[in-house]
Amino acid sequence: MRYANRHGAPFAKGDMTPMIDMTFQLIAFFMVLVNFSEADQNERIRLPLSELAKPPEAPVDTPITLQLTEKGTVIFHANELTIPQLGRELSLEKQFLRAKGKDSATAATVIIRADRAAKMGVVQEVIKTCQDTGFEKFVLRAKQVAAGERA
Amino acid sequence: MRVRNVRPQGQEIELQMTPMIDIVFQLLVFFIMTFKIVSPEGDFNVRMPASAPSEGPPPIDSIPPIRVRMTALSDGSLAEIQFGNRSLGRDFQKLRQAILDMVGPDPSPSTLESTEVELDCDYNLRFENTIEAITAVSGYVDQGNIVKLVENIKFAPPRGR
Numbered sequence: 001m002r003y004a005n006r007h008g009a010p011f012a013k014g015d016m017t018p019m020i021d022m023t024f025q026l027i028a029f030f031m032v033l034v035n036f037s038e039a040d041q042n043e044r045i046r047l048p049l050s051e052l053a054k055p056p057e058a059p060v061d062t063p064i065t066l067q068l069t070e071k072g073t074v075i076f077h078a079n080e081l082t083i084p085q086l087g088r089e090l091s092l093e094k095q096f097l098r099a100k101g102k103d104s105a106t107a108a109t110v111i112i113r114a115d116r117a118a119k120m121g122v123v124q125e126v127i128k129t130c131q132d133t134g135f136e137k138f139v140l141r142a143k144q145v146a147a148g149e150r151a
Numbered sequence: 152m153r154v155r156n157v158r159p160q161g162q163e164i165e166l167q168m169t170p171m172i173d174i175v176f177q178l179l180v181f182f183i184m185t186f187k188i189v190s191p192e193g194d195f196n197v198r199m200p201a202s203a204p205s206e207g208p209p210p211i212d213s214i215p216p217i218r219v220r221m222t223a224l225s226d227g228s229l230a231e232i233q234f235g236n237r238s239l240g241r242d243f244q245k246l247r248q249a250i251l252d253m254v255g256p257d258p259s260p261s262t263l264e265s266t267e268v269e270l271d272c273d274y275n276l277r278f279e280n281t282i283e284a285i286t287a288v289s290g291y292v293d294q295g296n297i298v299k300l301v302e303n304i305k306f307a308p309p310r311g312r
Contacts, residue, residue, distance in 0.1 A: 016168055023175050030182030041189070048279035050286045052297060053193030060194075068278075111194065114278045119227060121274030121309035123281070127199055139194035142282050 041113070042067050042075055048116040053142035060109045060139070064093060066130075068114035072122045083125050090133040109137040195285050198267075198305045216269040216305065217253065219246065221284060223276035223311075232284070247287040250300050263301060271307035 045067050066086070067075040074086045081089060097108060110130050114123050127138055220233040232239040232246055239245040254262055268288045272281055290299045 048282035116279035118278045120272040120276040
């Protein structure tokens with residue numbers, strides 16, 4: 001848009017290009033860093049810390065994420081369940097995997113994201129429930145921390 | 152369709168930048184508001200005993216697992232670590248040293264493969280203590296590199312519910 005002052009001489013036009021360039025670069029930066037796997041995480045779970053907890057090099061095969069809260073309930077597919085309820089949900093999950101043509105529950109990996117204050121006995125009850133349903137592979141998840149640094 | 156340029160020579164096209172900049176700034180604000188720095192997470196594989204016990208006695212040449220017992224106080228904090236019959240207090244560094252003493256200074260992959268640790272925890276023990284024990288048993292960081300130790304880890308049934 002061109003503006004003119006009272007004497008008729010045109011104003012200098014502002015060049016918008018650098019600002020738009022920078023803005024697009026910022027948008028691209030945030031889009032690249034956006035965390036799409038946030039559905040598998042829950043704010044209530046404070047993972048234990050470990051310096052050996054490196055992110056896996058390859059994605060986990062057919063992951064099933066169970067989030068164990070401090071009070072002993074399990075968050076699975078955004079539902080908070082007791083351990084008996086979890087058994088029923090896992091049976092449904094197993095049927096779903098079979099219907100999808102996966103090698104039933106044996107191919108799936110159960111990722112246990114347990115709160116650092118959860119009771120170890122409850123973690124083992126969750127594992128036992130999964131075993132009774134037919135799941136065999138388990139991983140325990142921890143938050144990576146630099147050696148000697150504890151939050 | 153032929154389009155004839157009826158514009159007089161030298162006339163500039165005025166682009167409306169305002170709506171685009173509005174949308175771009177809204178996108179920018181959205182991403183800034185939803186941006187969250189997430190610490191990387193890692194996994195520990197655990198070898199869980201099968202639900203159905205295997206039939207028959209175990210093979211004669213099988214090495215029994217190293218037993219690490221962890222007892223808990225009433226609030227779930229760690230009371231004591233026992234490595235076999237030896238008490239290690241509450242020090243996970245001592246547990247790592249005990250594992251290092253057992254497998255030797257430069258263990259071969261076959262030695263590590265055949266060694267197994269069984270964690271025997273109290274029901275009330277806080278999960279973070281178990282992860283500390285798994286960390287101590289499964290390796291350590293030396294000058295930025297991970298030195299692996301025993302990765303075959305299983306759990307005994309919990310005690311003292």
